[in-house]
Amino acid sequence: MYSYEKLLLENKAWAAEKKSDDPEYFERLARLQTPEFLWIGCSDSRVPANEITGTQPGEIFVHRNVANLVVNTDVNLLAVLDFAVTHLKIKHVIVCGHYGCGGIKAATTRSDYKPVLNMWLRHVKDVMRLHREELGKIENEEQRDDRLVELNVQEQVNNLAKTTIIQRCWKKETRPDLHGWVYGLKDGIIKPVYEMKAGTPIDPLYKFEDL
Ligand SMILES: [Zn+2]
Numbered sequence: 001m002y003s004y005e006k007l008l009l010e011n012k013a014w015a016a017e018k019k020s021d022d023p024e025y026f027e028r029l030a031r032l033q034t035p036e037f038l039w040i041g042c043s044d045s046r047v048p049a050n051e052i053t054g055t056q057p058g059e060i061f062v063h064r065n066v067a068n069l070v071v072n073t074d075v076n077l078l079a080v081l082d083f084a085v086t087h088l089k090i091k092h093v094i095v096c097g098h099y100g101c102g103g104i105k106a107a108t109t110r111s112d113y114k115p116v117l118n119m120w121l122r123h124v125k126d127v128m129r130l131h132r133e134e135l136g137k138i139e140n141e142e143q144r145d146d147r148l149v150e151l152n153v154q155e156q157v158n159n160l161a162k163t164t165i166i167q168r169c170w171k172k173e174t175r176p177d178l179h180g181w182v183y184g185l186k187d188g189i190i191k192p193v194y195e196m197k198a199g200t201p202i203d204p205l206y207k208f209e210d211l
């Protein structure tokens with residue numbers, strides 16, 4: 001059996017178990033999704049949003065990319081954000097990074113990862129430049145990388161607040177709250193590191209006045 005065939009086999013077993021526990025399960029989920037959360041996480045296979053939060057299908061709307069970045073020219077992310085905020089009316093956006101992130105680690109090196117990854121990781125280098133002073137004081141490399149993971153999450157939450165999608169929603173409603181979390185690969189625990197409640201004042205440079 002090929003490795004991917006096992007996935008299809010496991011899927012059949014999973015579907016049968018769900019249906020035997022709750023015969024209406026799929027019909028109900030197929031009718032609509034009303035998730036309360038948008039999860040912007042790292043693509044790392046060790047950080048599955050539903051599993052580590054004990055949530056079920058239908059509860060979290062998910063976008064994942066390398067190093068959980070919020071890039072304001074990323075049409076993919078912006079479409080997910082717009083759909084989640086404007087149409088699904090989600091209440092919380094969670095940016096969840098993780099300690100030991102390969103993308104973050106790669107950005108701290110001076111290696112050439114070839115054009116596309118270099119482009120992507122540049123955004124993490126920008127976070128390093130913004131927080132150069134604080135990071136420069138941390139001598140231990142692992143601790144410095146861990147702090148960079150936290151600061152990266154913080155900056156991605158700030159990036160969310162800079163979008164018209166979030167600002168327009170904040171102007172009309174008291175949602176969504178923005179959360180920055182970091183997951184520990186070594187202990188499985190999520191640590192909240194940053195938060196912006198709906199309506200939190202932002203740097204005027206990024207504020208749109210005529211929304
Ligand atoms: Zn990662």
